Amino acid sequence: MPVAIRSAALNDVPAILAIEHRAPGAAHWTSEQYNKLVGSGVVLVAEETGKLCGFVCARAVAGEWEIENVVVAVGFLRRGIADEMVRELIRRAESEAASAILLEVRESNLPARGLYEKHGFREVGCRRVYYRDPVEDAILYALRFDR
Numbered sequence: 001m002p003v004a005i006r007s008a009a010l011n012d013v014p015a016i017l018a019i020e021h022r023a024p025g026a027a028h029w030t031s032e033q034y035n036k037l038v039g040s041g042v043v044l045v046a047e048e049t050g051k052l053c054g055f056v057c058a059r060a061v062a063g064e065w066e067i068e069n070v071v072v073a074v075g076f077l078r079r080g081i082a083d084e085m086v087r088e089l090i091r092r093a094e095s096e097a098a099s100a101i102l103l104e105v106r107e108s109n110l111p112a113r114g115l116y117e118k119h120g121f122r123e124v125g126c127r128r129v130y131y132r133d134p135v136e137d138a139i140l141y142a143l144r145f146d147r
């Protein structure tokens with residue numbers, strides 16, 4: 001069944017939270033934070049036959065976009081859904097003349113790092129002891145658009 005990628009609406013936030021709560025590697029946010037991002041940032045969702053199966057959210061600050069979270073629901077993993085969402089996010093950032101997309105990720109999160117590297121993100125730094133529970137370094141990635 002094909003997966004559709006579209007912008008999120010406020011009434012998608014409960015399903016976004018449900019997916020996020022079941023993903024241990026994801027950043028954990030409140031519904032207020034997601035509501036705000038749906039209003040002022042970029043939140044894309046993946047939908048299959050009316051069921052939300054993933055989301056990616058980003059914030060634009062002075063021409064630089066920052067990916068805040070990318071999550072695919074358990075049961076939908078390894079089907080190219082994150083690939084499609086990240087590809088669409090990059091397309092939108094380019095079409096809105098962003099200069100770069102930035103993000104940070106746990107050093108041990110190899111699925112996410114593989115995803116970003118596949119889409120051309122390059123490692124640009126490290127923040128030591130950035131995460132808690134468990135304590136871990138953050139690896140910083142950037143995808144820069146040449147203009």
Ligand SMILES: CC(C)(COP(=O)(O)OP(=O)(O)OC[C@H]1O[C@@H](n2cnc3c(N)ncnc32)[C@H](O)[C@@H]1OP(=O)(O)O)[C@@H](O)C(=O)NCCC(=O)NCCS
Binds near residue numbers: 071072080082109
């Ligand atoms: C990271 C995540 C979003 C990937 O979602 P997905 O839909 O399964 O990924 P895709 O099937 O689109 O795979 C795209 C690429 O990601 C990488 N990847 C995905 N899962 C992987 C795994 N288990 N091991 C290694 N690489 C993996 C690969 O490079 C893959 O490309 P390939 O299929 O050509 O090898 C998913 O694992 C997830 O939701 N993780 C928990 C939340 C999280 O940690 N988010 C990141 C926060 S920064």
